[in-house]
Each structure stands twice: as C-alpha cells, then as structure tokens.
Amino acid sequence: MKTYSNRLAMSMLSQKIIVFFCLVCLSGTVLQAQEKQIDSLGLLPVYLDEVLLIGHVKELKYQTGQKPLATLDEYLEGAQKVNMIKRGAYAWEPSLNNMTSERLVVTIDGMQIFGACTDKMDPVTSYVDVSNLKEAQIQSSQQGAVLGNTIGGGINLTLHKNKFENNGLTATVENAYESNNNLRVIGADVGFEGERFYANGDIMYRKADNYYAGGGEEVEFSQYEKYNVSLNTGYKVEEGKRLLATLIYDEAKDVGYPALPMDVSLARGIISSISWEQDTFLGVLTNWETKGYYNYIKHVMDDTQRPDVAIHMDMPGWSETVGFYSQANYTNSNHFVTIKADGYYNRSYAEMTMYPNNPNEENMFMLTWPDVRTLNTGLYLEDLISLNNKQSLLLSTRFGVHRNTVADDFGFNSLKIFYPEIERTNNRLLKSFSAQYKKDIHAFTVSVGGGYGERAPSVSEGYGFYLFNSYDGFDYVGDPDLKTEASVEANTAVSFKKKNIELKLEANYFYLPNYIIGVVDSEFAPMTIGAQGVKIYTNLDHAQLFNTSIQTEWQPINRLVVKATASWHRGTDSEDENLPLISPLAYKTSVSYSKSGYSGTVLVNGNAAQENFNPTYGEMQTDAYTVVSATFGKRFFVAGNNLYAKAGVENIFDVNYTTFTDWNSIPRMGRNMFVTLSYSIN
C-alpha cells in the first residue's frame, strides 16, 4: 500500500512532461494572433472590487493601519469583502461573499493551484507569504471569471516583480516580534535591477508558539513554523518583449490546528512559472502575456502530538497542477477587449493509514481522494465599453470544459461501494456571463449588474471518501454524479464622493441552483471513531445569499482619516434553513493620523450576535464582541538608509471572543503587542 505514492509520483512526472509539451504546442498555435504590455489589470480599476496592497516593505513603508510583516491571512482579513475561516493561528481560509474555497477561484499571479488537504487545512493562500506578493485583487461574483470558473468571485494574489530600471543592488532586512504567541519573523530581500535584467530573492521565516486567548487562556496546538523562499527574474529581450520566471518554495512545519483533531507536520508548496510578455502583438493586440506554470503541494497531517487519540492516523495528500494562460487586449475608441485562453491539469491524491491499537492487526488503509485528474480548459472574453464620458458597460463571458477522471483503481473500486455504476470520467461544460453598467451622475456613481456562472464540484464534493469534518462531526462522502452548481447574481452599488467625504452603499444577491452541501444520510454509518454519521454531498434545489454593506471615509482635517464600514449578510437554503458560516452584522471603524514620518491608527471592529446560525452544520451562536487595536509607526534614517519601525497593540482590552468564522468556536487571540523593524539599503 505504501508504494502508491511513489508510483503516482512517477506517473505524474511523465504526465507532467507530456502536458508541458502540449502546452508549448498549444501556446504556439494560440499565440499567432496578439501584443502591447501594460499591467492589464491595472487598466480596469473601476471594476475591480477591491485591491489590497500587500507588498514588499519598500512600498509599504508609509502605509498606516497594517502591520508590515503581518501574515497574508491578516492582510486578507483586513479586506472589506473577505472573511477568514480559522482553524488555528495558521492557514486561514478566505471567504468572499460568504462563500469559501469550492465556490471561489483563488489564483497566484493567475496560476491555478489547489490545496492538498482533504480537510481544507491548506487553502492556497497558505503557500505564499507577503514577501512574495504585490497585491490581492478581489473580484466579486462573475467578475472573478477572468481567473476561472467561479460562483462567489475571485482572489488573485499578484506576485511582486522588480522593474527594468538601473537601480543596481538593493537589500532589505525585516524583523518582527509579537508578544502574545512569541512570534518571531525574520525576512531578507536582495535584489538587482538593471536595464535588461533583474533578479530578486527573498526569504521569510516565521515561528510562533501557542497563543493566548483574552483572559490568558492558552490555546493549545496553535503553534506554527514556516519559511518561504522565492526567486524571480526577468530578462528584457528587446524593448517591449520580456521573459519572466518565478519560483517559490514554501514550507510549514509543526503547525497546530486547535480547532481540529489533527495537526500538520508538513505543508510544502513549490510554485513555478515562466512567462512571456509582449507590449504589442501583430499590430492589433496589446499586453500579450503567456504563462506556463507548474506547482506541487504536499500536505501531511499528524496526530502524534495529541493526547487521547482513539486511533493514530497518517493522512498525507498531494496536489499537482500544470497549466497555462495566454491573454491580450484589443482597444479601439470605445472598446477595451480582453481575450484569454487558459487551461490546467490537476492531480489530487490523498490517503489515510490507520494504525490499530491491536498490534497484531494489519494497518487499515483507504484513499480519501482517489487520484482525481482534472482537466479544465477555458476561453474568456471581456469587453469594457465606454458609452460616453459618464457611462460604461462591462460585458464578459467564459466557456470552459471541465473533465474529472478517477485515475486510481483502488480508489475507483472504493467509490463503487457507494456508487456501483460510477464512471471513470465526467465531463462538464461550464458557462459564465455577466454585464455591469456604471453611470456617473454628479457626485454619485451608480452601478448595476448581473451575472450567471457555473462551477464543477470540488474533488472532495465529487470523490471524497469518508472525510471527517470536525465542525459538525460528520464523515463526508462525495457524489460523482452531482449536478453542476450555478449562480444567478444581481448587484447594485451607489457611491457618493465630495471633497473630504466618501460614501458607498452596496448590495448583491445570489440565487444558487443546485447548491452543493453535505446532507445527512442516516442509512450510512460513519467511519471515524466518534463521528455522528455520514453526510453525502448533495445538490439542494437552491440556496440564496444576500450581502450588503456601507462604507464611509471622512477626512475632517488634513492627515486625519476616519473610516467606517458595516455589513450585513444572510444565507438560506431551499428549505429556508440558515446556511453555515454566514456573517452576522459586522462593523469596522478606524482613525488614522500621519505626519512627517509618524503614523498612528486606532481600529475598532466587531460583530453583532449571530442571529442566523445552523446547529445542523455544527454552528453554535456566537456572541457580539468589540475589539480595539492601535498601531504606531515611525520612519528613521540611519546612515542614509531607511529604517522603519512600527509597533502596536491588538485587542487592547484582552477581550475573550470567538466569531462565526472560528471553527469549533475556538477563541481568538487576546492582547498582542507587536514591533516591526525594517531596514533597507539602496
């Protein structure tokens, strides 16, 4: 049994080579038609829902509010539309429009990447660090379809890249400490920039002990250790033509998950890409970019540190993806067209070995992901039409072909237990359409839009085999015959901007036919010791989601910024029962002041009590809470170079609280003091 992984690794390697060649051939043919290169996403800021600057310390120095060496998770949590589901202090799972991984498309610089954990302990955002990134582009609903098939939207984490400028060598050393969990962060970055060539390498290391909840209660198994190394290079072949390559190696070890019965001994990600960029192509097209990529994820769960495990288990998982995309723009007087062709091939494999307490018995073995191969190819078209100065219309569509194949015989036979008629391969056609209209009326901007999108079931939803969910205590089993889930969405926003005040009201509504969720099947008995029963992933007739928010920004005096946002959400299924993990009324306010190298922010955020929760999914009502944090930053010059210091206190009043996003209601971190120092040499 143990040889499975090796055999697969071998076969995957050959597959890799084949796919890579296909990719090369394909890009060769597709690309006979394209050209000019600007940051294509930068051209459409009006329709990007939210852009979160992450960046390099160099660009972040003057930002207020945020900890410079915060984790990516903390950055994303700061986004207006994103919530982070927490199973511990590490590897939070982003949720957008109250929808998580399966319903979102999360890409790294446009690259598809999928976690290797059957229990969602490794969202793709956990395989990069802030040192790799430039920004997070958050696109709601079908506007995320540029990245792939989606229901809730897309999050694209763009990688930091240097410039072709004669800056020579630069270096930065960063260092941070946080008191609550004894977190130590060390980072270094060395770069070279020239007219024709750049290279940049960075390393980031984080190590944290257990954290303490408000009131001083230690949250056991919340430690983690992670390091991340990345390298990116660029070569300017000639003016307007560039060859870029990136490589990221990310490894987390000894990661505790206090909300789960298991921890992680290893989560390793290798992310690589090569891209060709051309400013113009064939005289008609601009911003032609073609990228080929490969990523490899290995994830090993570990319960050896836990006392009182009913039975010791090994649960390793692998996920490998090769893919490509090629995109370009076409512009004329009032059209800005984006054309994109993309494809990826993913292999997801996870196994479970259980060691019986009786040493005379054989090990128990099962495949929890039966080596599912996913081939997805798509074509995306978008046209931004400016009707006149004040009005614009954005139309977009995506067609994708999605094919799942169960490659492993052992896993295929296992699934026959539930589905005797199961077929090896399943094909779906995935469609997406959207339209967004925007009009400026004096100080107001009004936008209305709508969209339709579809998604294939995830590997777990389609092929998962006894996946234990510690939240509701059920073993989940996939269904390969699930119908394609769809989304019909409508949204509207009104914003008002005048002098020193900005106000925005937003709302969106999703009607989700064939909504996929686990439904109890009392006919089946659970596998996991202590589990409540078995849930089969099932298409509900539909589900509905409603999100609304108000955002304000006010600058009463120069350098003083007051921000306040509040949001309300509702999610129900076809029986009018509450959907799980839906935010209650949430609010966030901040006051920031900055002057001559000093900056300071006071942040207050909180939730109302969770009125709409669902115990069927393991939810318990969470109480209202309010948390206050403050940061203070100062820039110094040391020996002609920048030294930037930032310090702050989070959860000043050491409130003990838990939110709807906290898996199994684990308490959040209590009072935490942090200090960050970064020193850059130019």
Add this chain to the structure above:
Amino acid sequence: MKTLKYISLLLITVLTFSSCSSNGDDETTKVEENPMEDFFLLKELNYEGHSVELYSENKTQFEIGYTPIYIRIKDKVTENYVENANITWKPMMHMEAMQHSAPSSKVMATDDPSIYKGYIVFQMPGNTTEYWDITFNYTLNGEAISKTERIDVVSPSDGFKRVNTFMGNDDTRYVLAYVDPVAPEVTLNDMTAVLHKMETMMEFPVVENYTIEIDPRMPGMGNHTSPNNEDLTYSTQTSMYNGKLSLSMTGYWKINMKLLNQDGEVLKGEDVTEDNPESSLYFEIEF
C-alpha cells in the same frame, strides 16, 4: 544455409500465427500445457496402474473451512488423464469416541473433462489421535475402484474463523462456511458462503432458501460498519448463498451474521449494537 533460411521462415510464420490466434480458440497450442500448473498439489495418491492427484487453487495444505479440491486421475499405462470417472467421495473424521463426516459437494467434471472439482467443508483440524480421511469411489477402464486415504487438515495460519458449526434455535446443527471473496478488495465485493445442516453424523445436505444477514465491522476502528452490504440469499444455480460485502478500507474485518430460516426466524446470531459489539455467528478476514 538454404534450409536454415526456410526453417527460420517457417518458424516466423508459426510464431506469427500462433500469436495472432486468441487463447481460447486454438486448442493445438495448449496441448503441451499443464492446466494445473498454477495450482498447488495437495496430495498425490499412488496406486497400481493409476494415481489420483488432489489440487488446491491457492492453498498448499488442507485447511479447515470451505475447501475446493481439484482432482485428476492419471492412467499410468496410457499416460492420459481419465475422463468420465464418475467420482464420488466421502470425507470422514475419526475421533476417539466416534466418527462423523463433513459437508461436501458432488464431484463434477470442469470444462476440461479430465479435471474434476468439488468442495469439502472441514469443521475441525486433525491432531495426533484424531484424523480425517477421504474415501474416493470412481471407475477406471470400466472397473469400479474405492480408495480411502488419510489426510492432514490443519487450522489456517492466520487463525481466523471462516467456518461456523453451531446449533440453531430449531435444534438443528448447521455448518456455515466462507467461500468468497478469496482476495477481498476495498470495494463492493461479491460474497459467497455455503450452508449445510447435519441431518445425521454422515449426512450434511445443503440448506436451501434461508437468509444470511451480514454486518461487517472493524473492531479496530470503533466497530465501524460499511455501507450498502447485501444479505446472502440462496442461489439454486450454485447451491450457495450470494450477497455483497462492502469493505471500506483494508485491515481486519469481522463479518457478523444472522441466520434466518424461510419464515424469517432467527436461528443464530445477534444484531451488533452499542452494547453488543459482535454476533455469535461471524467470519473473520484481513487484507
């Protein structure tokens, strides 16, 4: 040189043709093959003028439980294996105070008329003072022959229970033995068992039209049970009981059972519950 050329040409032709023909059709290429090559010879009984060979498909010795046995009779004079031998057999356990037989099937010719097959369910192993023998009756060249040979029957090395001998609630003694799957897999396996009753010490007829309910469990995994099992029902075609055994992972499984008669009355076995982790009627497998 020329002859060599022709011979090699001929060879190539033969090879080409033989490799083209499908395995089943071309009997001539099979002539020299020993059809029992992949079987284990359990015992060879040597007599004057002929010998009797006993084979097992997957075992090297006689074990308790359901034991399919392949038989060939070799005519030492003609060097041929005998067809139409009309074999019957009778296993016998010689205990210190008594003797009894065992459930057994008829011996029938297989697709190959010189190979015969039948099964015996040995209920217990032999030891120094108690032993099994089998009496074979057959005809050879028109002559009726009867031979009795002692055999060694042992418990399986894994010690697992694959045969149950028990008294039912109807005061009848039954023998229930595990047949298939011989090589269990993590899937919905076809399961087979044989059920005989002990009418007398010598007669063990097949019991028809009962039901054997199954509930496979993993004691090492909190007594986890698997889904979509199908109870075993009688097949008149094979005179055996067939159902579906679902095994959700590898490891040690206890297949708990209940035996029901035609009227649905439980003759043996109990439901597995929180308080009762196992039935008194069960098989054990591990893979």
